[in-house]
Amino acid sequence: MSGYRISPHTAWIEASEHDGPDHVVWAAHLGSGAQFEFTDTGWLIWMLLSDGIGDARALATELARIHAELGAEASRSPFDESTVSAFLADLLADGLVVIDV
Structure with a gap:
């Protein structure tokens, strides 16, 4: 998989x-009308x-x-690759992102 967009x-x-x-x-899926709000780290991602x-x-x-x-240690960041991957998988399941090949 190349990534997401x-x-x-x-x-x-x-x-x-x-x-x-x-x-x-604030995001919405145009097909389903489902609405989402992403704050803080979700916003940044x-x-x-x-x-x-x-x-x-x-x-x-x-x-x-x-x-x-x-000012925090990068090694102590709670946003490791598996956490980000799980968030991206949720976005994919909700139809907000697609796999970019």
């Missing part, structure tokens, strides 16, 4: 661009996906780097 059947906005709170994404980073390992590495920049 946001599905063309997903509409989303970053809340802060529309006078909403910071670090929040979504924004990285929107920037074209769709590989679980690359996402986990970037999360660890950001975590370290914020």
Whole structure:
């Protein structure tokens, strides 16, 4: 598997661009109408996906780097590759992302 990308059947906005709170994404699956809100790390993963980073390992590495920049030890980041993979699998099951081959 090459990675993931946001599905063309997903509409989303970053809340802060529309006078909403910071670090929040609102997303909806256009087929089912299901709505989602991603905050904090979910928001960050979504924004990285929107920037074209769709590989679980690359996402986990970037999360660890950001975590370290914020003053915590990267090795203590709770966002390892398996956690990110599980989150991506949930997004795939909800139809919000597709496998990018």
